[in-house]
Amino acid sequence: MDWTVGKMDAFIIKGKSSLSGEVDIHGAKNSALPILAATLLSGGVCVLENCPELSDVENAIEILKSLGCKVRREADRVIVDSESVSTCRVEPELMHKIRSSIVFMGALIGRTGCAHLSFPGGCELGPRPIDIHINSLKRLGVVIDEKHGHFSCTTPNGVNGVTLNLPFPSVGATENIIMAAVTSQGTTKIHNAAREPEIVDLANFLNRCGANIYGAGEGVITIDGVHQLHGCTHRIIPDRIEAATYMAAAAVTGSTITLNNVISDHIEPVYYVFREAGCSIRTYKNKLLIQSPERLKRVKLIRTLVYPGFPTDAQAPVMAMLTVANGTSMFIETIFQNRYKHVDELIKMGANIKTEERVAVVEGVKSLYGAKVAATDLRSGAALVIAGLAAKGETTVTNVYHIDRGYEQLTENLRKLGADIYRTTIGE
Numbered sequence: 001m002d003w004t005v006g007k008m009d010a011f012i013i014k015g016k017s018s019l020s021g022e023v024d025i026h027g028a029k030n031s032a033l034p035i036l037a038a039t040l041l042s043g044g045v046c047v048l049e050n051c052p053e054l055s056d057v058e059n060a061i062e063i064l065k066s067l068g069c070k071v072r073r074e075a076d077r078v079i080v081d082s083e084s085v086s087t088c089r090v091e092p093e094l095m096h097k098i099r100s101s102i103v104f105m106g107a108l109i110g111r112t113g114c115a116h117l118s119f120p121g122g123c124e125l126g127p128r129p130i131d132i133h134i135n136s137l138k139r140l141g142v143v144i145d146e147k148h149g150h151f152s153c154t155t156p157n158g159v160n161g162v163t164l165n166l167p168f169p170s171v172g173a174t175e176n177i178i179m180a181a182v183t184s185q186g187t188t189k190i191h192n193a194a195r196e197p198e199i200v201d202l203a204n205f206l207n208r209c210g211a212n213i214y215g216a217g218e219g220v221i222t223i224d225g226v227h228q229l230h231g232c233t234h235r236i237i238p239d240r241i242e243a244a245t246y247m248a249a250a251a252v253t254g255s256t257i258t259l260n261n262v263i264s265d266h267i268e269p270v271y272y273v274f275r276e277a278g279c280s281i282r283t284y285k286n287k288l289l290i291q292s293p294e295r296l297k298r299v300k301l302i303r304t305l306v307y308p309g310f311p312t313d314a315q316a317p318v319m320a321m322l323t324v325a326n327g328t329s330m331f332i333e334t335i336f337q338n339r340y341k342h343v344d345e346l347i348k349m350g351a352n353i354k355t356e357e358r359v360a361v362v363e364g365v366k367s368l369y370g371a372k373v374a375a376t377d378l379r380s381g382a383a384l385v386i387a388g389l390a391a392k393g394e395t396t397v398t399n400v401y402h403i404d405r406g407y408e409q410l411t412e413n414l415r416k417l418g419a420d421i422y423r424t425t426i427g428e
Contacts, residue, residue, distance in 0.1 A: 298326060
């Protein structure tokens with residue numbers, strides 16, 4: 001896909017179509033990005049299977065190329081040869097394209113002993129300080145000079161293992177620490193580490209490259225430093241947020257669909273919401289069947305939490321789903337301060353939502369109505385698509401370049417399920 005045209009593209013949706021059939025879930029964006037950065041540590045050839053074709057992923061590949069790596073894509077496989085890394089500097093224009101570019105800090109430190117980069121970009125979800133990253137890396141022996149949003153990282157005495165107690169189980173900080181420590185001297189222990197499946201996937205990838213990482217997915221992760229890593233072949237885990245989004249699409253349209261290529265345990269934190277809303281969920285091996293009632297019930301309370309709690313990335317799609325539920329649902333967003341940007345757009349479609357700081361109260365309405373709305377970030381874009389599927393009339397979703405960051409072939413997959421949706425290019 002030519003990502004440069006994304007800002008002129010829009011989705012046109014004619015709602016009220018029932019969905020049916022099967023959809024394949026792609027590889028996880030939030031797993032692919034740190035693993036792509038971690039290929040720097042191998043110093044050899046890594047083959048990543050089930051790697052999604054997303055604008056964020058392609059931007060991460062551009063960063064790797066700018067550092068001297070040889071990268072090519074073959075369908076859903078990305079092959080990275082990091083033997084010839086020639087610099088530890090990432091240009092600001094590349095850093096600004098994706099929030100997860102900050103994980104290149106830990107990867108570059110682990111590979112080259114230095115990193116020169118700027119503050120990352122990504123969706124505007126309110127303050128997301130990287131002080132946990134910076135303070136933890138300093139404890140490992142990294143000297144960091146920060147001026148005007150640019151970071152210069154050096155390791156004059158190498159990276160040395162320590163015990164770290166994180167004030168918050170930050171996913172990005174946990175990833176950066178792991179990558180910086182994996183080739184360090186000694187042992188690093190991370191207490192209050194993030195437990196997300198994507199952390200486990202990163203550790204599994206690095207262990208296949210020769211690392212010694214234990215406890216990923218638990219509260220304490222131990223990294224025994226090794227002298228050198230090597231290349232490997234690794235399959236990216238399925239995207240649990242994409243799966244939850246398609247579940248919301250089925251629920252909002254009163255449909256029954258099957259998701260293929262899922263890991264049920266990873267999606268389990270969202271099951272209670274769908275079941276309380278009246279949906280039936282059945283799993284078998286790597287498949288999930290969701291059956292939805294004609295009209296959803298309200299969900300009393302949804303509180304976003306770190307894994308294994310309800311994921312903040314699923315909040316917007318599920319809120320869109322509950323705008324047409326019977327009764328009042330309440331959301332409490334505990335992760336980000338500015339994650340209700342989709343609310344104003346949903347209100348344009350007839351939703352009844354009131355927000356105050358981190359709380360949103362959704363009074364279900366009998367129907368939404370088509371309107372022209374704009375995605376303000378990745379998950380808000382998904383929420384507007386879900387709302388469009390349930391709305392009477394035609395919905396136009398603009399700024400779909402946000403959606404391209406995290407959903408591969410969204411319109412194609414929804415059309416296969418029976419949705420009336422297509423992508424078009426509109427004037428600026």
